[in-house]
Amino acid sequence: MTSVAAFWSEQAHRDFAGIFDGEGDRPRLRELVADALNRGWGGNRDKPFWALAILAGLIGEARARDRRIDELALLSQSSSRLWALLSAWAASNPSTRVKLDEGRIIVTPGEGSASLAVTRSRIEILRKVVEFLLVCDEFKFAQETMSALQALSRLGLSDPAAVAEHGRRFARAAYRYRTDHFLDGHASSAFSLILRFLQSQGDYEMRDDSVVDFWIWEENEKYRTYKASFHALADFVAAMRDVAEARGLAHAVSIDDPGIEARMREIEGESVFTIMDEASLIHDAPAEGERVGEASGPAAALRGSTLKVLSTAELRLLEQLLEIGSFGREHVLASLRLIGFHPVQSGLSNSLRTGRSKLSLDERLTCVEAIPYRQTAARSVELGHRLSEILKMALAQRLPANPSDARVARIREEGVLLLADFRGGARWKTAGAELETWMQIEPALIEAQSQLDVFNRSLARRAATTLDDLDAAFEQDRVRFSGILSERYGAGGQASSRAEIAQGAAPDRKAEESLP
Amino acid sequence: MTQSAKNFGDAEWDEARARFLERQSARHLAEDAGARTDDASLISATRKALAGEISPHELLKVRPGAALPFGVAAIARALMAQRSLAFSAVARAASTHVLGPREVGPYLVEFAEEQDAVFLMVSCRSQLAPKLFQGLTETGLFVEIELPDPVDDIVQTGIAKAAPIFEDLLTVLKDPGSSFFLI
Numbered sequence: 001m002t003s004v005a006a007f008w009s010e011q012a013h014r015d016f017a018g019i020f021d022g023e024g025d026r027p028r029l030r031e032l033v034a035d036a037l038n039r040g041w042g043g044n045r046d047k048p049f050w051a052l053a054i055l056a057g058l059i060g061e062a063r064a065r066d067r068r069i070d071e072l073a074l075l076s077q078s079s080s081r082l083w084a085l086l087s088a089w090a091a092s093n094p095s096t097r098v099k100l101d102e103g104r105i106i107v108t109p110g111e112g113s114a115s116l117a118v119t120r121s122r123i124e125i126l127r128k129v130v131e132f133l134l135v136c137d138e139f140k141f142a143q144e145t146m147s148a149l150q151a152l153s154r155l156g157l158s159d160p161a162a163v164a165e166h167g168r169r170f171a172r173a174a175y176r177y178r179t180d181h182f183l184d185g186h187a188s189s190a191f192s193l194i195l196r197f198l199q200s201q202g203d204y205e206m207r208d209d210s211v212v213d214f215w216i217w218e219e220n221e222k223y224r225t226y227k228a229s230f231h232a233l234a235d236f237v238a239a240m241r242d243v244a245e246a247r248g249l250a251h252a253v254s255i256d257d258p259g260i261e262a263r264m265r266e267i268e269g270e271s272v273f274t275i276m277d278e279a280s281l282i283h284d285a286p287a288e289g290e291r292v293g294e295a296s297g298p299a300a301a302l303r304g305s306t307l308k309v310l311s312t313a314e315l316r317l318l319e320q321l322l323e324i325g326s327f328g329r330e331h332v333l334a335s336l337r338l339i340g341f342h343p344v345q346s347g348l349s350n351s352l353r354t355g356r357s358k359l360s361l362d363e364r365l366t367c368v369e370a371i372p373y374r375q376t377a378a379r380s381v382e383l384g385h386r387l388s389e390i391l392k393m394a395l396a397q398r399l400p401a402n403p404s405d406a407r408v409a410r411i412r413e414e415g416v417l418l419l420a421d422f423r424g425g426a427r428w429k430t431a432g433a434e435l436e437t438w439m440q441i442e443p444a445l446i447e448a449q450s451q452l453d454v455f456n457r458s459l460a461r462r463a464a465t466t467l468d469d470l471d472a473a474f475e476q477d478r479v480r481f482s483g484i485l486s487e488r489y490g491a492g493g494q495a496s497s498r499a500e501i502a503q504g505a506a507p508d509r510k511a512e513e514s515l516p
Numbered sequence: 517m518t519q520s521a522k523n524f525g526d527a528e529w530d531e532a533r534a535r536f537l538e539r540q541s542a543r544h545l546a547e548d549a550g551a552r553t554d555d556a557s558l559i560s561a562t563r564k565a566l567a568g569e570i571s572p573h574e575l576l577k578v579r580p581g582a583a584l585p586f587g588v589a590a591i592a593r594a595l596m597a598q599r600s601l602a603f604s605a606v607a608r609a610a611s612t613h614v615l616g617p618r619e620v621g622p623y624l625v626e627f628a629e630e631q632d633a634v635f636l637m638v639s640c641r642s643q644l645a646p647k648l649f650q651g652l653t654e655t656g657l658f659v660e661i662e663l664p665d666p667v668d669d670i671v672q673t674g675i676a677k678a679a680p681i682f683e684d685l686l687t688v689l690k691d692p693g694s695s696f697f698l699i
Binding site for chain 2: 006008015016027034039045075076138139188231235242244246247
């Protein structure tokens, strides 16, 4: 693929696709692995490789006592099986280096050294990272990676310096790969483009309209879809926030600084960090969104459960509302536009590419398929209610029969009533199995509900102030988008849009599925 | 956003640029589900071999007639070593074109090249007798020979020149970089 806004070489895209080939659709895992390879963890690109060396050492340590764990278990066993074996071993063999704590294996390779919290989802991510190291660049680093895994498996955690050295070697291989395949100059110009756009706006303020303004800005030849423009600005804002937060810690600042506040929350929220040093706090900062405990994310966890708590349409909406991130939850109109109009643009691209379409080009260009804001808003609120109900059902099974707290009693009562009507598609052998399945999806439910709640609150605030009438706003945008899209994809604009399609915009099947 | 930008100096802008590129490059890599490669079958076979779904030598046959990346042979070698009674990654005396004896774990493996055949002898030295001999060059050339039962603690077999495997076997045996596996 030659993307209009390319960051990695075509070979890199193929290498990355190769490690997910045949695994079904796992977008959240893809994101977390891409994140580990591009951003690292806790702001340090070497950390996942350091973690990989420690995990390989941990496998070596466990292998000495449990013959079910083989030398290359990280690659040969499924992540859940390896997690089960390692955590069982850690529980029965606690030591100064390894202990099981709140469902995580805390590994401290040397005295006073930083610790790594190993979870099932981390194993899953690191397995993909090591697969990438093995196969990338025509298997260029396969031999040294295999040798390192074998050496660590024999060494265990007995020599912290050697473990660290292997971690550095993994990181060096990744660095060499990056040097060869990251298109630095090309990528940097994307950042300058956004800066120039913001300067052209006269201030650095980000508004709902900024996305559409940036998308149609005449100098913007990199981000040709509304969706790509949305995510570019979202990443820009997030990058600025990253730096502001880091700077907030580096210099003496007001206690009200958001950087300080965020770090305080982080420290207070995670008791395990308080018993470790600052370095381990950085190592242990979970990848964004990883708290749900499933590398696949809340929507995928709900989709994958035997308990069918949400319909396919509800799951799809949930995925969209999680995908927009904090930027999208803060800029609800920009998000309603994304959900409403991206399927139209994607449909236009695909029909021009394939020559197949349910509608004529002219009909499509009127944006007749766009999803009305009122509809998205109503479905989002409804989904929020639904998630609350499901959470009540999940909690009802775990709360004592006669709770003394009136509020708890009420939730339990509501949950029990809801459960009586609920048919989740699964049949249970025992009540224990049912409870366990509910408990498995509980973290995903909580995560999904809390993020949706933020969006719905922003939506309510927005609707109450500037969006008096969502329908009016939608109609106004429909005319505007129709004009923009006609210019790009209509009779006069087709030549340039065809060239643009030939250059890249990858097909977005999911977006088209959203079409009514 | 506005407040942050006002206070940014060069160092902060450079840092923000780096963070932005990391986020965007991760997003692009993760989103591009359409990328496919001629190597897809090789990568997929490698992952299957690592997961134990296919044998390592099936991995070596994925690209018949074409050169295999060195790394693939390295992965196959590691997997074969893991499954063997004993293995030797490289001849200790690395002289070329000599069929000298080779220590393979506790076993001693010797060869004798006659006019019409090559003979392979494994001294078991009171160890469990292997049932299979496998050899693998660094470029992925692979041979496999079933071994008969031992007589007086020595396993011996001969491969006739007319056998299809003969030429490959000689290449493997003569290459000091070949790995030997006893299974």
